[in-house]
Every structure is written in C-alpha cells, then in structure tokens.
Amino acid sequence: MSQKDAGVDLDASLGYLLKEASSALRTAMEEVLRPLGMSVTHYSCLELLAQRPGLSNSELARGAFVTRQTMNVLLQALERDGYVTRPAEAPVGKALPARLTPRGRRSLEKATAAVRSVEVRMLSGMTEAEQSSAFRSLRSMVRALRDGDDGR
Amino acid sequence: MSQKDAGVDLDASLGYLLKEASSALRTAMEEVLRPLGMSVTHYSCLELLAQRPGLSNSELARGAFVTRQTMNVLLQALERDGYVTRPAEAPVGKALPARLTPRGRRSLEKATAAVRSVEVRMLSGMTEAEQSSAFRSLRSMVRALRDGDDGR
DNA sequence: GACGGTATGTCAGAATGCTGACATGAGTCA
DNA sequence: TGACTCATGTCAGCATTCTGACATACCGTC
Numbered sequence: 001m002s003q004k005d006a007g008v009d010l011d012a013s014l015g016y017l018l019k020e021a022s023s024a025l026r027t028a029m030e031e032v033l034r035p036l037g038m039s040v041t042h043y044s045c046l047e048l049l050a051q052r053p054g055l056s057n058s059e060l061a062r063g064a065f066v067t068r069q070t071m072n073v074l075l076q077a078l079e080r081d082g083y084v085t086r087p088a089e090a091p092v093g094k095a096l097p098a099r100l101t102p103r104g105r106r107s108l109e110k111a112t113a114a115v116r117s118v119e120v121r122m123l124s125g126m127t128e129a130e131q132s133s134a135f136r137s138l139r140s141m142v143r144a145l146r147d148g149d150d151g152r
Numbered sequence: 153m154s155q156k157d158a159g160v161d162l163d164a165s166l167g168y169l170l171k172e173a174s175s176a177l178r179t180a181m182e183e184v185l186r187p188l189g190m191s192v193t194h195y196s197c198l199e200l201l202a203q204r205p206g207l208s209n210s211e212l213a214r215g216a217f218v219t220r221q222t223m224n225v226l227l228q229a230l231e232r233d234g235y236v237t238r239p240a241e242a243p244v245g246k247a248l249p250a251r252l253t254p255r256g257r258r259s260l261e262k263a264t265a266a267v268r269s270v271e272v273r274m275l276s277g278m279t280e281a282e283q284s285s286a287f288r289s290l291r292s293m294v295r296a297l298r299d300g301d302d303g304r
Numbered sequence: 305g306a307c308g309g310t311a312t313g314t315c316a317g318a319a320t321g322c323t324g325a326c327a328t329g330a331g332t333c334a
Numbered sequence: 335t336g337a338c339t340c341a342t343g344t345c346a347g348c349a350t351t352c353t354g355a356c357a358t359a360c361c362g363t364c
Contacts, residue, residue, distance in 0.1 A: 007197055008268075009193070010199070010200070010203055011217075012273065013271065013272045014274070014275060014283060014286060014287060014290070015177055015181075015267075015270070015274065017287060017290045017291065018170075018173060018177055018290060019174060019177070019178075019217060020217065020290075020294055021170060021174075021290045021293050021294050021297075022170055022171060022173075022174035023217040024293070024294050024297040024298060025167055025170055025171070025293070025295075025297060026171075047162070048162070051162055065171060065172065065175040066283045074216075075279075097167075104189075115167075118167070118297070119165065119166065119167045121296055121297065122166070122167065122293045122296050122297050123166060123293070123296070124296050125292055125295075125296055126289060126292055126293075129165060130285075130288075130292075131289075133285050133286075134166060134285075134286060134289035134290070135166060135169060135204065135287070136164055136282075137278060137282055137283075137285065137286035138166070138169045138170060138172075138173045138286070139169065140277055140278055140282075141173050141176070141177070141274045141275070141278075141286075142172055142173050142176050143277075144181075144273055144274050144275070144276050144277055145176040145177060145180045145270070145273065145274050146176060
C-alpha cells in the first residue's frame with residue numbers, strides 16, 4: 001500500500017515529508033501532554049514565557065506560530081486559571097508583558113520533561129553531525145520561504 | 153528583539169525549528185493557493201488522488217494527515233462541486249475509491265504549478281547533497297517518532 | 305502640534321479540524 | 335456457523351484557529 005508506481009512525487013517531495021514530520025511531532029507531543037491536561041499551544045505559550053519572561057500577547061503569538069487573536073483567548077484562559085499574570089495597564093504602549101505565576105512554572109515542569117523526552121526520541125538514531133546538518137537545512141528553508149513573502 | 157539571553161533553548165531546538173519550517177511552508181502554500189480559491193487540505197486531497205487514483209476516504213485522510221471525518225466533509229464538498237467522483241456502492245468492503253473528474257484534474261494543474269514553485273523557492277540555496285541529507289534526517293525523525301507510539 | 309504608518313489588545317463571527325458514536329463489511333478463529 | 339476484531343463511512347457536537355473589524359498607543363515626518 002505504501003509504495004505504488006503511481007505515487008512517485010509525493011514520496012520524494014521534501015515539502016510533503018516536512019509536513020509528515022511536523023504532523024508526527026505534533027501527534028507525539030499531544031500524546032504526552034494530554035495526560036497533563038495541556039495542549040501543544042498551551043505548552044508552547046508557557047515554555048515561551050519561561051524562557052523569555054515579559055513577552056507580550058503578540059510576541060507570544062509569533063513565537064507559537066498562531067495569530068494574536070488565538071493567543072489572546074489562550075492567554076485569557078491561562079490568566080483566569082492562574083498560570084499567567086498580566087498587569088492591568090501597559091507600562092509602555094499597549095503591550096502587556098505576561099509572566100508565569102509559581103503555579104504556571106510548576107505546571108510547566110512536567111510538561112517540559114515530557115516534551116523533551118519526545119524530542120530526544122525524535123533525534124535518537126541521528127548523530128550530532130546529522131542534527132546540525134538538519135538544523136542548517138531547516139533554517140535555510142525557513143529563510144528562503146520568508147524571503148519570498150511580501151516582506152513580512 | 154529576536155536574540156535575547158534568556159532565550160537559549162528554543163532557538164536550538166530541532167523540534168521548534170521543525171514547527172517553524174512547517175508553519176512557514178504552510179503559510180507560503182496558503183498564499184499561492186488562495187488566489188485559486190483552494191486551501192492546503194483541499195489541494196492535498198486532489199494531489200493525492202492525481203498520484204494515486206482510487207484512494208479511499210480513510211487513505212486520503214492518512215495521506216493528508218487529518219482525521220477521516222475531516223477528509224469526509226472535504227470529499228463531500230469536492231464531490232458536490234464536481235471535482236471528484238465516488239461510486240454509489242463499494243466494490244469491496246465499505247471503502248469507496250475516489251477519482252478526479254476532468255474538472256478536478258484541470259483545477260489541480262494550476263495549483264500544482266503554484267505549489268511546486270513554493271517548494272522550489274524553499275529549496276533554493278540548498279545543494280542536491282544537502283537536500284538528500286535533509287530528506288534522510290526528516291525520514292529518520294518520522295520513523296523514530298512513530299516507533300515510540302503504541303504501534304500505530 | 306498635526307498627520308500617516310505601524311503595532312497592539314480585543315471582540316465577534318466564520319471556517320476548519322477533532323472527538324465521540326454508530327452501523328456496516330471483511331477477516332480470523334474456535 | 336457464531337463471536338470477535340478491525341477498518342471503513344458517516345453523523346453530530348465541540349474545540350481550536352482564523353479572518354474581519356475597531357479602538358488605542360507609539361513613532362516618524364511635516
């Protein structure tokens with residue numbers, strides 16, 4: 001079923017393979033995050049805030065590759081549940097710097113470990129050199145794709 | 153804004169980079185497909201059918217990395233609009249083999265060209281050797297991620 | 305100071321995809 | 335044959351994300 005004559009291009013397309021890999025990674029992350037009651041975007045937001053405290057809603061959205069509207073509803077939920085705090089007024093401009101609460105930090109700990117184990121598993125069977133090579137390749141693809149845009 | 157001291161891990165994570173690349177690719181594809189009135193999943197379904205005629209709904213779903221329920225509503229729309237045909241009865245089992253209509257094939261032509269140009273742009277700046285290397289790396293990641301699953 | 309451009313936060317509605325559930329058909333094994 | 339398992343197509347409800355829109359705040363030039 002997997003290798004028919006008619007299907008030549010798809011199995012040779014780096015774009016298709018990229019989608020496949022991303023989908024597999026997402027599925028694997030969902031599996032380990034589900035027992036923790038956390039979605040991938042949920043985790044992404046917390047991890048971003050842990051590594052870069054004070055990010056605004058829009059910055060978080062860009063970091064998690066969703067729209068700022070999507071991140072906004074997520075942030076409101078996280079704030080309501082006490083994982084995140086934002087000041088009532090913006091210190092400058094309109095951007096509200098978000099920070100993890102102790103509870104948010106605690107909740108993130110297990111998730112980080114779980115996600116890290118997934119990444120370790122993903123990279124098992126690859127040498128350091130292969131990993132750096134893959135890193136450079138993906139970086140190159142991202143830049144090439146973005147450069148073609150209307151200067152976003 | 154892009155390179156703070158606090159943000160070390162994320163910029164070094166292959167998982168994060170994989171997500172970024174996949175997101176960039178999806179955005180680029182959406183941009184070129186939008187003028188054709190086609191979504192990415194829409195295109196994926198048609199391309200799969202062009203390369204492997206007679207795929208069933210479930211097989212298409214797996215190929216496009218969505219659930220069979222999602223693919224079902226898409227297939228119904230494509231069938232209603234005359235891009236795809238399915239027999240009224242299953243020749244064997246319950247699987248209904250889908251096929252492109254001439255209209256579907258015609259509609260796919262421009263989309264294929266557009267998507268191919270995106271992939272070409274993505275791979276510009278990479279040598280053949282780098283591309284094969286990236287291919288092997290991504291394949292390895294997919295296999296490693298799937299092996300850890302419950303034997304799906 | 306006035307103005308245009310850009311970035312942000314937020315609300316509302318629509319689109320998209322997923323989970324849960326059910327019925328059906330085929331294969332396996334006792 | 336009958337029971338069990340598995341894959342499939344499909345319906346319904348829910349969750350997530352997106353697009354569109356608006357008000358506000360900064361920053362540049364005039």
